[in-house]
Amino acid sequence: MARIQIELPEYFEFSTEITLYLSHMNYGGHLDNALLLTVVSEARARYFKSLGYTELDVNGVGIVVSDAALQYRSEAFHGEVMLVQMAAADFSQYGCDLPWRMTEQASGREVARGKTGIVFFDYAARKIAQVPQDFRARFEP
Template structure:
């Protein structure tokens, strides 16, 4: 069976540190696969905040997560500090991918990488919305 392979750009413009808690661990004593996405979700909230947005207000529209893909690279353990880097790419008319990479702060070992598809959404009309141009422009290749 083919495994998911996620290619990342050399640079991801945003980074944040998140400490792993006991509640992130599973019975095997390492980061639980489902809870990895909660760590990435927290990083996503911080990513939007760093740009002056919230997930409910990106130039007047919100976002919804449409899909997610991830690839594990190593275990992570209670008390370790993860550095989650993130950026946006692969823009379409209504959404884009948020690419991310998570490494352990001290050793720099890569723990996981992935991409989360987002779609812009007008919560007032309950319909998808075009990608805000001001958001897209921040990730244009310079």
């Protein structure tokens, strides 16, 4: 069976630390696969905040997640501090990918990697919107 392969950028312009709570764990005692995406979602919200935006207001439009792919590399446990790194890449007319990597801070052990596809969305008109030029200009030469 073919496995998902996630290629990461050489550089991540953002990183944040997130401690794993008991509520992130599953019955096996490690990070639950569905809750991994909640950790990544928190990192994404922090990333946008670091850029001066919210997920509902990027130069007047918001974002919606269009797809997500992830690959586990090792287990993660309650109380561990994750370093989540994120970047913006592969822009289209309406969105981009947000590749990310999660490592355990103390050891540097890679826990997971992935990418989240986003599209920009005009919530007032309830339709997709073009990538705001100011946002795109931050990442493209």
